[in-house]
Amino acid sequence: MLNLSRRTLVGSAAASIAIPIAAATATRATSALAGKQAAGWYRYKVGTFEITVVTDGIARFRFADDHVTNKSRDEVNAALSGMFMEKDMMTPPYNPIVVNTGSKLVVIDTGTSEANYIQSKGMGGQLLANLAAAGIDAKAIDAVIISHYHGDHVNGLLRADNTLAFPNAEIFVPANEHKFWMDDGEMSRASKGRMEDLFKNNRRVFSGEVVKRLHTYEWGKEIVPGILATGTPGHTPGHTSFVVVSGSDKIFVQSDVTHVPFLFVRNPTWHAFYDQDGAQAEATRRKVYDMLVADQMLVQGFHYPFPGLAHVEKAGMGYRELPVPWNPTI
Amino acid sequence: MLNLSRRTLVGSAAASIAIPIAAATATRATSALAGKQAAGWYRYKVGTFEITVVTDGIARFRFADDHVTNKSRDEVNAALSGMFMEKDMMTPPYNPIVVNTGSKLVVIDTGTSEANYIQSKGMGGQLLANLAAAGIDAKAIDAVIISHYHGDHVNGLLRADNTLAFPNAEIFVPANEHKFWMDDGEMSRASKGRMEDLFKNNRRVFSGEVVKRLHTYEWGKEIVPGILATGTPGHTPGHTSFVVVSGSDKIFVQSDVTHVPFLFVRNPTWHAFYDQDGAQAEATRRKVYDMLVADQMLVQGFHYPFPGLAHVEKAGMGYRELPVPWNPTI
Numbered sequence: 001m002l003n004l005s006r007r008t009l010v011g012s013a014a015a016s017i018a019i020p021i022a023a024a025t026a027t028r029a030t031s032a033l034a035g036k037q038a039a040g041w042y043r044y045k046v047g048t049f050e051i052t053v054v055t056d057g058i059a060r061f062r063f064a065d066d067h068v069t070n071k072s073r074d075e076v077n078a079a080l081s082g083m084f085m086e087k088d089m090m091t092p093p094y095n096p097i098v099v100n101t102g103s104k105l106v107v108i109d110t111g112t113s114e115a116n117y118i119q120s121k122g123m124g125g126q127l128l129a130n131l132a133a134a135g136i137d138a139k140a141i142d143a144v145i146i147s148h149y150h151g152d153h154v155n156g157l158l159r160a161d162n163t164l165a166f167p168n169a170e171i172f173v174p175a176n177e178h179k180f181w182m183d184d185g186e187m188s189r190a191s192k193g194r195m196e197d198l199f200k201n202n203r204r205v206f207s208g209e210v211v212k213r214l215h216t217y218e219w220g221k222e223i224v225p226g227i228l229a230t231g232t233p234g235h236t237p238g239h240t241s242f243v244v245v246s247g248s249d250k251i252f253v254q255s256d257v258t259h260v261p262f263l264f265v266r267n268p269t270w271h272a273f274y275d276q277d278g279a280q281a282e283a284t285r286r287k288v289y290d291m292l293v294a295d296q297m298l299v300q301g302f303h304y305p306f307p308g309l310a311h312v313e314k315a316g317m318g319y320r321e322l323p324v325p326w327n328p329t330i
Numbered sequence: 331m332l333n334l335s336r337r338t339l340v341g342s343a344a345a346s347i348a349i350p351i352a353a354a355t356a357t358r359a360t361s362a363l364a365g366k367q368a369a370g371w372y373r374y375k376v377g378t379f380e381i382t383v384v385t386d387g388i389a390r391f392r393f394a395d396d397h398v399t400n401k402s403r404d405e406v407n408a409a410l411s412g413m414f415m416e417k418d419m420m421t422p423p424y425n426p427i428v429v430n431t432g433s434k435l436v437v438i439d440t441g442t443s444e445a446n447y448i449q450s451k452g453m454g455g456q457l458l459a460n461l462a463a464a465g466i467d468a469k470a471i472d473a474v475i476i477s478h479y480h481g482d483h484v485n486g487l488l489r490a491d492n493t494l495a496f497p498n499a500e501i502f503v504p505a506n507e508h509k510f511w512m513d514d515g516e517m518s519r520a521s522k523g524r525m526e527d528l529f530k531n532n533r534r535v536f537s538g539e540v541v542k543r544l545h546t547y548e549w550g551k552e553i554v555p556g557i558l559a560t561g562t563p564g565h566t567p568g569h570t571s572f573v574v575v576s577g578s579d580k581i582f583v584q585s586d587v588t589h590v591p592f593l594f595v596r597n598p599t600w601h602a603f604y605d606q607d608g609a610q611a612e613a614t615r616r617k618v619y620d621m622l623v624a625d626q627m628l629v630q631g632f633h634y635p636f637p638g639l640a641h642v643e644k645a646g647m648g649y650r651e652l653p654v655p656w657n658p659t660i
Binding site: 030031033034035036037038039040041042043050052055057058082083084091093100101102103104105122123126134135136140142296305306307311313322323324325326327328329330 | 366432435643658
């Protein structure tokens with residue numbers, strides 16, 4: 001019967017092994033560790049469309065005291081602890097997707113970039129490596145759609161040598177988002193530090209070859225057939241989510257309506273420091289999640305744990321995501 | 331702003347696309363679908379040990395009225411519906427693991443078999459294919475440990491041609507489990523149908539080459555260094571779980587202490603028809619899950635959605651599993 005006291009564990013560890021593995025021992029003395037993770041991609045269908053979630057990996061950092069601007073470090077740590085996660089550390093995942101509509105191969109958001117792959121020693125910036133593992137040629141991508149102008153969504157437009165990561169793709173960006181970040185007046189009013197850095201980074205990325213491929217899109221319109229742009233502002237002024245529709249099937253690609261779900265889906269009133277307008281982001285979050293619950297709609301979350309496809313239910317004062325079980329076939 | 335009424339969706343779909351993808355359209359008219367899922371394996375560390383979860387895939391079937399022997403079909407359907415799962419259908423996953431202790435390469439449970447891979451057209455019986463994808467040679471396996479004598483755990487000992495799936499492995503089975511299923515008296519008392527079929531299947535599998543490799547193990551003892559057998563009876567008389575220990579790290583490999591978590595972790599008082607002794611299985615389930623909660627211990631679930639590693643918390647009258655976020659590195 002079950003008995004797992006420390007004494008039993010120690011006792012049994014000390015006990016001699018009932019039956020030695022004679023044959024196996026004779027064959028090999030050691031078993032080399034692999035040290036390699038499975039390639040991070042996962043595929044599912046939406047109607048006749050094929051969605052491939054291609055993870056860009058994760059980051060790992062000690063979070064700042066104002067990581068959640070309206071909650072203390074202790075409150076954030078309590079939430080992490082409730083999820084059996086390490087105190088004081090944030091490990092956000094990044095999950096771009098590829099939509100194959102049958103006529104177009106479309107990347108939505110580009111991850112943290114190949115430069116970050118090198119810098120992070122492979123922890124982040126995995127998009128191009130995982131794309132290749134999934135059998136998708138970056139040269140075959142027809143369109144890249146950008147949800148908003150934060151580095152983990154736009155930096156992957158460029159390779160480490162500053163050439164285009166998707167050399168044959170047109171690049172679609174939210175009209176109002178582009179206008180905001182390219183506006184010299186807005187930039188002149190940006191606070192030092194993060195906001196100013198964002199302006200600088202966006203002007204670095206959106207230059208040269210990227211600009212030659214650039215098209216702006218409007219909220220409420222289709223960007224390519226079957227991918228509808230829907231305004232979900234607050235996180236940034238032009239922050240956009242997407243509804244991918246094929247036949248009677250659809251999913252909601254939320255971009256950053258919430259950051260990591262274990263903090264911000266459970267606690268929609270919490271304001272991530274990433275949210276440029278916290279109050280507007282919260283209102284958007286409520287609106288989106290109430291809709292996801294009412295319509296029983298699937299959500300694909302950029303910062304959800306890979307592969308990031310879930311249903312949503314109400315839970316307490318917020319919501320809970322219910323990951324769709326991994327389907328080992330398609 | 332967000333507006334996803336049917337009228338808006340139809341309206342926007344009907345609207346002309348703001349910016350045609352001229353370049354992309356010129357390049358290719360169609361984009362061939364891949365139709366292929368990622369190989370189902372996932373790796374993590376326990377101390378210095380390397381665990382590779384290698385999924386055997388899933389099954390999919392209309393469940394019988396007595397699938398949960400003490401609950402009605404309507405109650406089961408209500409639970410499925412709460413998880414956004416299809417009514418009347420069961421899709422259990424099967425997740426064997428490989429433990430690399432640094433000196434031994436050990437498979438725990440063997441899945442539904444290569445024969446089932448052929449019969450199910452690749453939905454189940456994926457273990458050998460996914461092992462190969464994970465870079466693990468079946469010939470390099472030193473030991474196979476069996477938790478209990480149900481087909482989805484033992485059938486994978488044999489290939490479709492009845493040769494050994496792990497030709498160089500010793501096979502370790504629970505002493506009391508083996509005794510029960512090989513006892514002619516017990517077999518003579520078995521009810522027609524499922525129980526009789528189980529006896530017959532076990533006598534088919536545990537014959538010939540398998541028997542030549544067979545070793546029995548006892549509860550409370552280590553089977554190989556770092557893998558402790560712990561009795562968790564009820565599901566079958568000799569049903570066994572495992573504690574994998576390396577240094578100060580450990581996980582609990584629960585085998586079938588619960589079947590699919592969305593039914594039996596949430597509702598520990600529900601008796602799966604798979605449970606040979608429902609009351610004993612329930613008592614075991616409570617004991618194990620109370621321990622997992624008290625010790626904040628990780629559980630690896632054979633019938634949890636892939637990859638099946640989770641923490642457990644109390645929830646309502648039962649428990650809830652909190653899947654460990656996918657780590658794209660190791």
